[in-house]
Amino acid sequence: MLELISYVFGASFFAMMLVGGYFFMGTKGSWLIQRKFYPEKSDNIYWIYKNAVLIWITDRQFIVWLILLGQYSKMVDAIISSINSNTKKGKKVLQIGCAFGNISKRIANECKDSNLTIVDIIPNEIKRSRKKIKKAKIENCAFLLEDATNLSHKDSFFDCVFLFFLFHELPYQEKKESLKEAARVLEPKGKIIFSEFHKPEKKTLRILGWIFFRVFEPHAKEMWEDFNTTEVLNKETPFKWRISTRKYLFGNYQVTTAKKIH
């Protein structure tokens, strides 16, 4: 019996080390390696978001569920329910950042009589998302390889812009530029809808979040303090905004809607 317990314990420990090692190597480890050995190719995006095999391994619903502490579905539902009925017909909708293409399917289905453009900076993210959209027989989507900080569309082109967990990946200045770009390409009365981390109310969550960000997400803590989306929209864009935020898991996450008044 003791032998069986020690086998189970040993196997569980091994599995945890394997999963932990995978995540560390796919994220922070990949950064350290890129910076040391390929400084010219180094960027702020982890291998698990840009290598086709690692994307394939990581893109599992339970992994996403785990990363977002069980809040994924709730936040996606909130995003979908924030879509105006007039956005669903004959409009132009933009999603910045593929995020594996899962939320794109929901947006495309909800706005099936509109056109959804999905932009991402990583070719493999686009490839994977395009494959999913094709498999789901969704036809109202177009993909573009573009940087969120420098979109090619003209001013006021889109009726609605979605950003799903993009800002926390970007350095401070890029966060700001990408939000300003989203504001620029949005037409008056249109909405920016984004999901992101938020400073939790509970001290325990703040401590755990601080550790998680220190190891895995060096730009995410700016979402708690320095990067104030309301301030950027109101002070750094020439438009007026009506902004509302819904918080999830004791304030650990947010779904924010910013309506461009004029």
Ligand SMILES: C[S@@+](CC[C@H](N)C(=O)[O-])C[C@H]1O[C@@H](n2cnc3c(N)ncnc32)[C@H](O)[C@@H]1O
């Ligand atoms: C963190 S991922 C979102 C994954 C999310 N955690 C999930 O569970 O679905 C962010 C997405 O934004 C994309 N991205 C990162 N930097 C970008 C940039 N500067 N411009 C456009 N897309 C970018 C990444 O390639 C990725 O598809």
